[in-house]
Amino acid sequence: MIITILSVLLIGAGTVFFLGAAVGLVRFPDFYTRTHAAGKGDTLSSLLVILGYCVYQLKDFESFGESWPILLVILKLLGISVFILITSPTSTHALMDAGWEDKVEPTIQEGHPNHLNDDSGKF
Amino acid sequence: MLSKVFATLAVVITGSILLYGVTDFPAFGDPKSPASAGVPGSESVSQYFITESYGDTKVPNLVTSVLADYRGYDTMFETVVIFAAGMAIFAILRVVGDEKDSRKKRVEENTFTNGDHSRIIVGTTCRIVVPVIQLFALYVIAHGHHSPGGGFQGGVILGASFIILALSDHLNAALRRFSEKSYTIIAVVGILIYAAFGVVAQLLGANFLDYGVLQPLLFTDGPEMARSHSMLGVEIGVAFTVTAIMFAIYANLSTRGLLRNGL
């Protein structure tokens, strides 16, 4: 029972972060902030949802001798989460980098200290 | 404009004919449909596959046993089709030697090992991820008759790992590991492995691709295990061809056949 509640909480938190990512994708003003919202929200929420699945798998766990297939499933799920943890931020970075090379303009207010001058398009 | 009207008309007519045909289909998973139950007087093929394929071939995944054994011809010529597609792209796109037109514009080789730091994050991640992907691809190929997967899927994943290397670093980094010469040879060798199983079966007096007679060559207990092992060999042949052709198609498409200055 407590395991079910814990997994529901984790998966629910994951979906909340997914919602945040989706809202950020629609509401943010320019390419970079949108990609940032999508990348961060996606990574965290996928990890939370997979963690919720892991916890849910423990529902039928009795002993190490008998329920080792459950541990195998959890190991695979953890492998997927490590893969997401490595690749998802990298793909976000690659997307941002490609946008920067393609000279996509960020939206920054006039007079802000981070505002780019005309010739500062390169690092 | 007129062509668009005709195209729309053709699509609508074909679609409505297809939709009309769908109404005669049995429901999804209907046990009384002819495909599942057979017509009166003869046993259905799928019933035979479902009940007998494990006893015939000792392969738990009956999709693989149908694909690589009962329908061996089909899979072999599917592989030939992929090979032909790769060779067609090679024949259309590949440019050999120095050409004089505007394509000659050479870009310096910007790899992160050459000091282009903007690629260092992507390159390092791909160096971590690519071995895992290749290991998974080999697992998919070798475990194809016990779990979902097989030669096509594993070959595509293995080819994709080389494509990731080419995308993250540079095409030359992938070509150094999997050169044009080697991928052409491997593509041919894959089909030859597949055909060799058939020809050897013929030489031993059975039909083409009838793996059961390969038992004395494979040192197995019975013809069933011989069929299982032959399926593994056949899958490896398919994986060879698919890996090589996928990478060949990418390398030729992304460089307009020059095999340098990739994406």
Place this chain on the structure above:
Amino acid sequence: MILAFDIVILVFLVIAAIISLSVKDLLSASMIYGIYGFLICLLWAEMGAVDVAFTEASVGAGISTVLLVATVFNTKRKSSD
């Protein structure tokens, strides 16, 4: 086979197909074609055809998107019709 899940996937499938046919930017079209591949992979996995879903995920959504993007990169990006 869950009917509600099926209907949701099929609706998204039709939307993705129509958008990928109608959008002018070929890069977006190939990306949405990748989404179409993933949706049809989901549909097959949910119907129990795991082998086909696996093939679709690797070939339809993975490799063919990369090949389409590589082709778009080397030709022009806007569709003419």
